Amino acid sequence: MTTGLLSVAGLTAGTAAPAAASAAGAPAGDDWLHTSGNKIVDKNGDEVWLTGANWFGFNAGERVFHGLWSGNITDITKSMADRGINLVRVPISTQLLLEWNNGQATVPSGVNNYANPEIAGKTSLEIFDYWLALCKQYGIKVMLDVHSAEADNSGHVYPVWWKGTVTTEQFYAAWEWVTARYKANDTLVAMDIKNEPHGRANETLRAKWDSSTDQDNFKYACETAGKRILAINPNVLVLCEGIEVYPRAGASWSSTTATDYYSTWWGGNLRGVRDHPVDLGADSDQLVYSPHDYGPLVYAQPWFTGDWNRTTLERDVWDPNWLYLHKENKAPLLIGEWGGFLDNGPNEKWMKALRDLIVEHRIHHTFWCLNPNSGDTGGLLLGDWKSWDEAKYALLKPALWQHGGKFVSLDHEVPLGGAGSTTGISLADVYGGGEPDPTDTTAPTVPAGLSATARTANSVSLSWTASSDNVAVTGYDVYRGTVKVNATVVTGTTYTNTGLAPSTAYSYTVRARDAAGNMSAPSAALTVTTEAGGGGGDPTGALKVRYKNNDSSATDNAARPGLQVVNSGTTSLDLSTVSVRYYFTRDGGTPSVSAWCDYAAIGCAQVKLKTVPLSTPVAGADTYLEVTFAGGSLAAGEDTGDIQLRMSKPDWSNFNEADDYSRSTATSYADAPKIPAYTGTTLAWGTPPA
Structure with a gap:
């Protein structure tokens, strides 16, 4: 992430903090964190939620937090705790860690001694130790992030973890040294191995992800660093980010052709984990994966074209x-990073979409960033390093862990904000002896009466009794085993889980939530077995798509697919949740292709069309026609009837449809698994091209 500097304007005095002891050598604590499935838990197995922010500067040439040229270190830290930041990600450089290890810590010039009398004359290492003690005092936990190899303001744009005189072995050794120094200090609870490994197909330096031991394999680097860290402190969390590109099916890392790869944000591509998961051996319960994601003001990615929304982002990018x-x-x-400017437009739309996803799934995060001098995102603080951007904070606040209207520390004893805090509480205040307090009147009560109202070979419909609370329940989350299956909060007391396997037993629970994010304990579990399959071999789902070809010529200036959507389930299908994709090639010309509805049995006014270019073309497709519906529903077994569509290019040049992925020569309606369909973000029918 770009971290362009602002000029240093006025200097203001801060309030001196009480003297803080060095964090190095602090007594061992009991706040270490571990993982269980997709959750992070404390020593008692209770789920925690890491909700924080980034504060950069130690990674840069100043070798100390930015902002100390005018802001006070104690005031800034206390304000983060008071406002709900329970984890701070601290970017640092391998070079600085090596300097500290070699006794070469210097007094940084980026500290205003008048504003910061408590750290005047201290070296960068002494300032870091002092700040760790402040974090302990205020109930904040810390994560270190090796942001760059060298200590410079642009080091993060370098794609790999070695550079210049900094070797891969020194990268590992630096991690070992800092782990050993703070292994008894449970304020430093997590290590982010390397910020944003990246590089594209045709670039000389490029991070890849496979099962090799090659120097540029980040999966191997993360495993190696992680194991060496955990050999010293088996209780610290190890975070592995993604990369930038990953080969498509049939392609390999030897290809220099961009279209052979899936591409996304630096550090955001974790597709390789499915085939090549990180293995930390006996300490695999310390592994956390850490993608980064940004909005269109950082870079206008292809998925920000057309009529995009949270559903398309979740389905096409995040999932x-x-x-x-x-x-x-x-x-x-x-x-590890998300954030940006509030523009009252697309960037803010993206921020709210990701914020809502984070809240609904309780995904851990550290917002980018506290610093106002981040060039392409801005920060939570304004330029005086004291005032908060209240509008941006209001957007972030729902994604900060709150219980009973107060912010939750990751410390079992110290409330967030420190002793006497009026805005924060500790883990002990949430869980007491390790279990939710049944007498807690600030959390929703447990939903009751969970039952199955219908089931098919591929779906289960559930209902339950609304919680009776003295707090406002805003909705419910449905869990199948330990996996939350609802993409958005369920506001009623019914839910249908689709995409299931026939003749399979599934266990469900339901939890209530309130506006502050407080969750009830799970309901009593209900086990439901789906019905036997019909043996027809249809793709799993509660709908299917049929297709016929309305144009005998494959080489004229129009494509004319005919479609039908069929409700293959046993309950009503809400068409407003359905989207259908017809994949084709433009065969030259501009990316834009026009689409029309010529006839629809349900009325063309109900049919919405758009054509979307693929960010990376695949065999048989560089574009898809997306068909959605303005509303309406289909009863079980019912279909939409005939929908006749037409597409042409702006210059009316000819297509060559013979190789189009979704096209066939069928002249009467037949099931079309190469025309995938979705309900919300879930693939309910067919197979997209790879």
Whole structure:
């Protein structure tokens, strides 16, 4: 992430903090964290939620937090705790860690001694130790992030973890040294191995992800660093970020062709985990995957074109790149960077969409960033390093862990904000002896009466009794085993879980939630077995798509697919949740292709069309036509009837449809598994092209 500097304007005095002892050598505590499925838990197995922010500067040439040229270190730290930041991610450089190890810590010039009398004359290492003690005092936990190899303001743009005189072995050794120094200090609870490994197909330096021991394999680097860290402190969390590109099916890392790869944000591509998961051996319960994600003001990615929204982002970007790890209960996620400017437009739309996803799935995160001098995102603080951007904070606040209207520390004893805090509480205040307090009147009560109202070979419909509370319940989450299956909060007391396997037993629970994010304990579990399959071999789902070809010529200036959507389930299908994708090639010309509804039995006014270019073309497709519906529903077994569509290019040049992925020569309606369909973010029918 760009971290352009602001000029240092006025200097203001801060309030001196009480003298803080060095954090190094602090007594061992009991706040170490571990993982269980897709959750992070404390020593008692109670779920915690890491909700924090980034404060950069130690990674840069100043070798100390930015902002201390005018802001006070104690005031800034206390204000973060008071406002609900329970974890701070601290970018640092391998070079600085090596300097500290070699006794070469210097007094940084970026500290205003008048504003910071408590750290005047201290070296960068002494300032870091002092700040760790402040974090302990205020109930904040800390994560270190090796942001760059060298200590410079642009080091984070370098794609790999070695550079210049900093070797891969020194990268590992630096991690070992800092782990050993703070192994008894449970304020420093997590290590983010390397910030944003990246590089594209045709670039000389590029981070890849496979099962090799090659120097540029970040999966291997993360495993190696993680194991060496955990050999010293088996209780610290190890975070592995993603990369930038990953080969498509049939392609290999030897390819220099961009279209052979899936591409996303630096550090955001964790597709490789499915085939090549990180293995930390006996300490695998310390592994957390950590993608980064940004909005269109940082870079206008292809998925920000057309009529995009949270559903399309989740389905097309977040699910395939990293969210599947959470949904499939493989490992916890911590989004290490997300944030940006409020523009009253697309960037803010993206921020709210990701914020809502974080809240609904309780995904761990550290917002980018506290610093106002981040060039392409801005920060939570304004330029005086004292005032908060209240509008941006209001957007973030729902994604900060709150219980009973107060912010929750990750410390079992110290409330967030420190002793006497009026805004924060400790873990002990939430869990007491390790279990939710049944007499707690600030949390929703447990839902009752969970039952199955219907079931098919591929779906289960559930209902339950609304919680009776003295706090306002805003909705419910449905869990299948340990996996939350609802994409958005359920506001009623019914839910249908689709995409299931026939003749399979599934266990469900339901939890209530309130506006502050407080969750009830789970309901009593209900086990439901789906019905036997019909043996027809249809793709799993409660709907299917039929297709016929309305144009005998494959080489004229129009494509004319005919479609029908069929409700193959046993309950009503809400068409407003359905989207259908017809994949084709433009065969030259501009990316834009126009689409029309010529006839629809349900009325063309009900049919919405858009064409979307693929960010990376695949065999048989560089674009898809997306068909959605303005409303309406289909009863079980009912279909939409005939929908006749037409597409042409702006210059009316000819298509060559013969190789189009979704096209066939069928002249009467037949099931079309190459025309995938979704209900919300869930693939309910067919197979997209790879």
